[in-house]
Amino acid sequence: MSNFPDFSHYGYQIKSQLGNNSTGGRFTYLAHNIKTQESVVIKQFQFAQLGATWSEYQAYQEEIKVLQSLHHPQIPRYLQSFQTPDGFCMVQEYKNAQSLAIIRSWTPQQIKEIAISALKILVYLQRHPTPIIHRDIKPENILIDEQMNVYLVDFGFARMGGGEVTVSSVVKGTLGFMPPEQLFNREITKASDLYGLGATLICLLTGTKSVNIGSLIDANYYIRFRHLVPPLQRGWMNWLEKMVEPNFKNRFANAAEALKALKTSDIAALPKVRISHDKLEFTATKWGEKLTQTITISNPIPETLLASNWSVAPHKSDPPHTPYEHAWISFNPARFESNNIECEITVDTSQLLTNETYSRQILLHTNSDPEYYSLPVQLQTAPLPEALKPNYLLLLLIGLIFGCLGYLLSFERIIFIPVLIPTFLLLDKIMIATAEGAKVNISGISRAYFISQLISFSLLLTLGVAFDITFIFGSLIAALVAFFCIDEGKFPSIKIVLITIFMMIVFGLLWDAHDHPIGAATVLVSFIYSFLLTLAFVFIKVLVFPLIRYVADAHIKRGFHQKEAAQIALLTVGICVGMSFILSFVYLSILSNEWRYFLENYLFIFVISMTILTLSLTLPLVNLLIYQPLKRGRFIANYRRSYSHLIKP
Structure with missing residues (x-):
């Protein structure tokens, strides 16, 4: 005997139960109309059951109201409703569907x-x-x-x-x-x-x-x-x-x-992968270096979104790794969803052997067809650097030589000022030329400097400008001429020098002889001064620059790079000259009791500037001579200790 309720009085016979919610007192039955034999669905709301509420009864009333207003073939039609002793029933069209x-x-x-x-x-x-x-x-x-x-x-x-x-x-x-x-x-x-x-x-x-x-x-x-x-x-x-x-x-x-x-939209459409590189090649210049290359990934198919993630193919020499982490290859971003993105692939050589070639495969997993793409990666690691061995005794000797030079030059500021300005302006050019092994034409620089001084004196004496300004102005012109002559390699000829000297003497005599009886002596002093400048440059060519090159070559042989060796030599020169000028000025001021003049004159500002410059040159020299050799020594020792634990090619 069936436990289904009897709805025959209402014209329906229940066939089976389709569902129930006993907590809310709701049951759904499959039935048929006794007269028409049409299958229907009867929803019974037993509001007398435990847990049923009148609010849920009202929900059925709302549902009836909605269904009565709907006429759509894909919404089962509302047929009727009736009340029973223990509840309320609603009858709907039955659809044979799951x-x-x-x-x-x-x-x-x-x-x-x-x-x-x-x-x-x-x-x-x-x-x-x-x-x-x-x-x-x-x-x-x-x-x-x-x-x-x-x-x-x-x-x-x-x-x-x-x-x-x-x-x-x-x-x-x-x-x-x-x-x-x-x-x-x-x-x-x-x-x-x-x-x-x-x-x-x-x-x-x-x-x-x-x-x-x-x-x-x-x-x-x-x-x-x-x-x-x-x-x-x-x-x-x-x-x-x-x-x-x-x-x-x-x-x-x-x-x-x-x-x-x-x-x-085409639900079967899949993204298409376009990769800007078909392989990646890295070359390290030093051990422990991190190298990065950028790859562009794009998808030209509209209405699709490319989703991808990177991984590194397993290799027998690599330690175990997950798809998202690798010992020395990393990706940024490792996962992405984009139709146009730039990905950075970084290799870390700090866990690898030096002077070896590594070959790996990186994989791009995508939601396209094919599902992944493979790119070969090749890395050439840097050789193990040589230990640095600075020669401190040689540097001390160079320091003494340049200290003496600075002391001698500082006895007369007429010589000191013009020589110092172009020397430091040319410092950068000379350092680059030395580092690259290029030959610097010192005689050409001296000649250019000498001629520019003569031209300066000719003009300035004719106009009657003060002597100190003449020296400084002439030195600046000389520095600019010499600066460009290094690159161009073109220098004035001897004929131009002689013509310039002749013009200087003539113009100076004509102007000074008219109002100044000592005009000829002034011209003579100017000529002597320019001659002394030339001698100073000859001295630099004969002694200074050979020493600079010797110091640089000596440090190259001891493991320093060319640029490092040139920097060591030139920084040493700059520091020694600067210190000698500072000390000599202080010494001369003490002897001559000219402190007031020293403080009130522009030389005070100049000495302070020289002090700051000297200190600023000291720091990079200490870094090159002490810190870098110690750092490289520690690196070589650590590398040799960890050799057995490093990843093999």
């Missing part, structure tokens, strides 16, 4: 057809004279028959007009399929039902049971499902992800818009 909650294997194309059919139903509801929001779209409430006809059922939570739900209202819907605005009793819009449909389609695509949908939702209410979808089925990920955006403003505005976007 709910999507039953796990089956769906192809992406079939899921797209289901999505299109469901969206057409939602378009109808949203275009209703009073738009209807279903509010409980989930796999259990969508039916599909063998002909792929889709039906939407259970309008118990449906709301006509949408709008804002009052704070006192009970949240109605199913967790995991309710959008955040519905979950938090906020404004319900036409985009709200799209969230439930999108979550339903994700269940079909990933094979996730509806009761487990919560396991895919993160703390920000995003449904993370891409990792569950095979690469060849990811053609419509962007559309699905937009359907379930937590913020309704980022979803499609309504079902019609979502339907249009889905129809025009």
